[in-house]
Amino acid sequence: TGSTRPQRLLKAVQKNASRGDPQSVISAIDRFCHSSEWAMNVGDEKGVILDSVVCEVSPGCALELGTYCGYSTVRIGRLLPPGAKLITLEFNPDYAKVARQVIDFAGLQEKVLLVEGPSGDLIPKMKEQYGITTFDLVFLDHWKDRYLPDTKLLEECGLLRKGSILLADNVICPGTPDYLAYVRSSPRYESKYFKSHLEYTKVEDGLEKSIFLG
Ligand SMILES: O=C(NCCc1nnc(-c2ccc3[nH]cnc3c2)[nH]1)c1cc(-c2ccc(F)cc2)cc(O)c1O
Ligand SMILES: [Mg+2]
Helix, strand or coil: CCCCHHHHHHHHHHHHCCCCHHHHHHHHHHHHHHHHHHHEEEEEHHHHHHHHHHHCCCEEEEEEEEECCCCHHHHHHHHCCCCEEEEEEEHHHHHHHHHHHHHCCCCCCCCEEEEEHHHHHHHHHHHHHHCCCCCCEEECCCCCHHHHHHHHHHHHCCCCEEEEEECCCHHHHHHHHHHHHHHHCCCCEEEEEEECCCCCCEEEEEEEEECCCC
């Protein structure tokens, strides 16, 4: 049987990147997506905005919802301060299998914990199972209809503190209208839109950065 797109993306990393060099992994995936097959990574243009927020927050503890092939996991992981941790949740076992190999190839396995399962079940277990108090940064990039329920779940589980940053991908395309309305209208968030484009295309998309006010 044929390979899947994530498997072909992984082959491109193994062929064109250097083991232990996260930037070469990022470049290999971007080259693959620009010149061979589109894939739903946050991409190079929105990736620069993601990088700037990660550097600004310099999180001791970060959460990613939606690993896919691990592209944004590597982008975030390579910028974490020493001793910091990134937990990334993935529902699809085939995506997780590829992502683990991409994260390992980049040499970031000590900083990143990939957990398989549905976010709705895993978020309430974060404190007891992974010893999390609160997340300094949350990157939302999973199913677009899960952004709002999972944000409410993070609030209810006491996983956000005054100043925690939520950064959401795809708020225009495919779009997350209920999430956007919530963070932009709630007095508990200060929200800002970063206009960009859907990865590897000219279609409009953007990231929404929301500060939890407690
Ligand atoms: O669906 C997306 N991303 C989500 C994948 C995923 N990868 N993992 C999950 C998961 C879902 C539950 C989960 N529960 C716990 N972990 C979970 C992970 N979902 C996505 C789609 C597009 C896109 C745009 C235009 C198009 F024409 C077609 C597609 C662009 C993007 O940047 C995306 O991020
Ligand atoms: Mg996305």
